[in-house]
Amino acid sequence: MEMRSLYAGTVLPEISQLLEEAMQAYHDGDHAEKLLKKAHQLAPSALPVYFSLYKFLFYKGKLAEAERVVRSALEESARQGGFSASWEQLTPESSDWLAHDSPQHFYLFSLKALAFIRLRLGDREECDKILEKLRFLDRTDTVGASVIGALASGIL
Structure with missing residues (x-):
């Protein structure tokens, strides 16, 4: 097949x-x-x-359901990539975050989606924590988390 x-x-x-x-x-x-x-x-x-x-x-506009799916996507991509699903525990050494066609990159992209959902749901605190973690893991901003950061800051 x-x-x-x-x-x-x-x-x-x-x-x-x-x-x-x-x-x-x-x-x-x-x-x-x-x-x-x-x-x-x-x-x-x-x-x-x-x-x-x-x-x-x-x-x-089904943000709660989208969040549930994003969180499941984070778990599945972490399982496939062999690293912790808990974004709070991740470090740059946890995985090869620069491997673009990989579960790791998908994890970062989905984490960005989670930040945006949390922002849209009015949870600026968790959004900011996620964006801080993304800046730490994805230092060259390959997934474009800076755009969500700009939205959160009211720049865009």
Whole structure:
């Protein structure tokens, strides 16, 4: 079976098809969400599915559910990358954070998503703590956490 490469990894063709159908059905939120959840059920460890699902939920304004999916994505990417899922415990030595097509990079990207969700939910304190950790782990800002920092500071 051929795998298809997407952001954050590869998926089987049937999972890729579900993600594509969900994207095309974006205007029909209930249908698109069902497709994404089906993809997640069929491929519970596929990072591209987590990415698609939490982005969809975020843009549909389902922030609490998006946060739950992001936190699950952090756990799964940490498991795949072999490091602690607890962002508070991570250091630059915990993993190779510069490996762009890796669970580590996906973890950083998802941590940025968590910071944005916490900001949107009005939890500036946790948002700031997450952004501080991202500056520590991702010193060259490869995932663009500085944009969330600028939003939090009211610059953007």
